[in-house]
Amino acid sequence: MTETADIVQQIAQLRCEHRELDEAIAQMSQEVWVDQLQLSRMKKRKLRIKDMIAWLENRLIPDLEA
DSSP states (O other): OOHHHHHHHHHHHHHHHHHHHHHHHHHHHHSSSOOHHHHHHHHHHHHHHHHHHHHHHHHHSOOOOO
16 A cells, blocks of 8 residues: 555544544533543543544645745
């Protein structure tokens, strides 16, 4: 595989994980008793994944000489 294909595959996997975390966070937030520490960790993980996706997407943009 090429580097671009690897990056695209990583982005797809991260988006899937991000979506799953989003659903888990929403479901956990609906519960009467919520483990705030676990919820906080899940939200931080979700933000890290979002940042990783943005970083990988930026790697797909070719550098243009100004």
